Amino acid sequence: MSELGQGLIVVVIAILVVVLLKDLLSNATSSKKNGALYSSKPLLSDWERKSLEELRVAVPNDWHICPQVRVADLLTINTKSYSERLSALNRVAKYSVDFVILDPHRNAICVIELDDYSHKESKRRARDATVNRALDEAGIRLVRVRPAKRHDWSKILRDALGYDPLQPNIASTDLALNAIRNAPLSAGTQLVYLHSKD
Template sequence: MSVLQESLKSELPSIFTKLALLLGLALTAKWIITTILKTLFSKAKNIVVTKIKKENFTEQKSQNESQQFDRRISTSYFYSKRPVTSAEQKLYFALVRAVPDLLILPQVAFSQFIGTRGGDSKENFALFGTARQKVVDFLICDKAFNIICAIELDDKSHENKGEEDFKRDEILRESGINCLRFKVGHLPAIAEIKETILTNS
């Protein structure tokens, strides 16, 4: 037996061992890749199914809301009404006579003429939330829409709402706006209303 044959014979076990190791690594890699692909495919499938279900749910919800709205419209849930009460109408015309050169804006939401500043966006949004749903009975402005003062008519709607009125006045005061109050059924004379507005502007 030649030296080469002897060498090959002695190396065969090592070669077979290496081949077996490589084969094992290849099979392991194949299993890992297959597992990863199956997992990715399963996740992708779940995402698509979830998206389709969500779209179907959203579409169904939209259809239901639309049908409910249509039913409400057809059964006359909505109706128009006067934006001011009879008592507020009396005060409005008294204000027009008292200060004819000024603008009298009835039922103005705080969100239309009050903003927030000084804090971060979250704090400002929270503070604005305490004011945005409030409404002032009358907002008095000059011809350039600069605010002169706010006016509240204390009628039955203000009964047992002292704390709420106090908060309303505090917000206006902090915004630099004077709030004048008149009692329903006890409106001052036109000249007195004029003097009160001009004095507190």
């Protein structure tokens, strides 16, 4: 092959490399919305949004339902040792729960997790065990709900809390907190209450 032919092949290859690199860089930057690294996304899935709407009518008006709460924000780590505190924080800091129900005094009285198909995966089960253990140790009631077309949130909360939060006067008393901590769960509901011992 002549020098001209070899030179032509080198030029063609160089042009192809430039075109491919330009295309790759163009695709990489076009995946960023308006050139920004971050963009917003919906906080809740459709199931979470629907559940939040249904939960709102199952609790008194002076209660609050907080979606997507980081587990670490629900807990106080009770150790003076910096390394133990850091280790305990690292175990839960990356996890969040679907809903936290707060009483009128802003105490977390119940956590609700919506357990879709992903909770069957081994990595997710390990995550769930860590969350279960931490919330159980802190004395925070955890309710796990599996998918269904419709949930009877009033019944789920009654079973989880041991009383009807919409019952006049009971939800606003300090007796309610004691009832929550000591309430047994009744069978036959759509909820699964997981203890760290399970």
